[in-house]
Amino acid sequence: MSGIDIDHGGVISVDPDVLRSVARRMDAVASCFDDAQDAIARAYRVIVDASGFSAYVDTVSLWSSGVRVSRLQSECQETTASTRLMADVYEYVELRAEAEMLARTDPATAHRLTLQADRLAARDDRIPDMARQLEAQWEIDRFEGLFPAPFLPAVYGPVFAAAAAAGAFSGFGKVTPGETLTGKSDPVTVAPVKTSTPASAPGGLAAALKRMPTSDGAQIAVEKYTYPDGSTRFVAFIKGTQSVGFGGAEPWDMKSNVELYQGQRSASYQATIEALKAAGAGPGDLVDVVAHSQAGMVTAHLSMESEFDVQVQVTAGSPVEPTLDDDQTIVQLRHTDDPVPALSGGGSAEGTGSPDSFTVSRQADPGASIGDIVLGQHLLDSYTETAGMADASGDPRVENLDRYWEELDRAVTIERTEFHAERVLEQPGDAAADAATGAPPDAAISRERASAAGAG
Template structure:
């Protein structure tokens, strides 16, 4: 484990309005510096104009202090101007990215955003160039961390880059606004295989990923949280790919992988819907999701097109990035040496979800061993190790997730059911 980064994802990880607030504060400091310089110069004039006074005061040092404060004034002003310019460049990128995202679903709003971006760029000739540099830097660094494999460098690096290229060139790694699954899923049967009553909600990111189904054959676990006021919430824990087969009884297989990645309704997605319904979830109910691998795609479409209200989703090694509303939070855990995660194409310049959404990125298997050939970096256990590292950091950007679990922990009753799904003739 090395070099864990936690940010909002995308090219823009700083709020332009926050930058403008910094610029205003810097400008206020500059104003105070100018007042201080003027006061020092007045005192200096009084001293030198008063006979005999200068013999008791270091007027040279006093004059130098005034010049130093004057330089601070100029530096603060210049920094404030540069910060405002950077804020405009960041906002320009955000406006263009949001317009591109809405081009299909809301062309009118997309055009309005483009006009707003153009007006912003017209205010300073440097904005477009700075924005282009930001995007170029993001594209160059989104797969940063891929290290040559010591055992089979050419094979592993080529595999990774080929898979990453698929995500970038095809555009399938980003689920765009308005994109819904098409076609009809294979018929499935979903049956409960174990029930339990957990003592509380998970604690931390590692605890959440560790709540996956434990019963042999189960791919789905649904926890129903019932509160004193009569309200209920649900959390679904969804396993990743269980079989490399094609179209057999196991819904979490290669067929479902391809279907979901290419925008088709899969048996695994259908199984999840039916399991949630069996657990008592109704349209409009809050259903939050913890998902690994293939199920990251299931979670994406649950949050974007199902009738459930998905407020929080946690994904590990997902092949896609969803386009979420600004009131939906997503915690994405990704390994830079995980080929499956690289199918997301490095995400998107605009990122996704609420301001509380974060992407955690690190190298899953930094030692480059023969185990890399078995895609250790994609295994759930490896992602849980990364989650433990993140939990130990106590990063404030994870506070929203921690608060989410604390709220669930207030439930009076927690009912957990694990389900096994199969394709049927």
């Protein structure tokens, strides 16, 4: 089991403004060292100039202490300068990446950001080269351990390489501003299969992933949190792919995977919308999401284009990364040896979401093992283990998320509903009857829904 890395995502591991704040504090410390060195030098002069005084003071040690303080002052100044340079490099990368992302949708802003980056580079000609080195290292690290060992079946290497290439070069791995799902989804039916009243909210990332629906056939669980003042908040827990089929009754299948990745409305997305509405969520309501695999694509579009207000999302092994606003928080769990998040291209160089957003990454299954064949590094249990490591890390970003779990736990009631969804499959006989009578194509669907309602 490998250790975890926790950062903001992308090349930028620390906010440039935070680095500059650290540099200012270090500069203040350097000034204190400078004052101390001057004080020691003055004291030394007073002692050696006073007749007989040096017999009572170890002037050699006093002089040596002044030298050590002077060295510390120099080291502190060097570290301050390096920290400021690193902040400029991070900001340069951030500005260039954001400009590239906005080049098509907002060329004026993209041009302004490019000019800002150029002004930074003009201050120190080391900045562009250091930025390129950072980006090159990030591009290597984001797929660490992805490519299987030689003893595994030969098909794995090309498949995993194709996943990485698709994410890095196709453009599908990043949901850009203004991008919405196109087309109509296959029709679906959604029905509750279990209700319960949990005693408390999840207490951390691992606990949240363990709240996925457990009822047979359920793909979505929606929890409604009601607070003392009557306000409500919803949290959806959405499973990943449930079938390797294509277009059958199961909405969470490969057809939905392909549709969502290519920006088309899928049955799984539509089923999620309908489950949220069935649970009582309406336009403008706070709806947060915990999602695994395919559900990460559903969540990306829920947060960017739906009628719900998605403020917090936790994704594990998502094939895409959304472009979120500064007031939306995303926690991304990624395994660098998992080919599914590789479809996101390892995320974007600039990261996404609020300053509280962070990415937890690790190589889940180092070395070669049978787990590489069954993609154990993509399973929910593996990501739950990573979430537990993050919970225990003591990282301040993870601890900041505790405020969110505590906010959920202030609810006076929690109503949980698990839903099962299915595609509505047209029956051949119904299709023939519709064609003969001139009925519209969705007549069979209407009949099936009417039949289901009568049976209920």
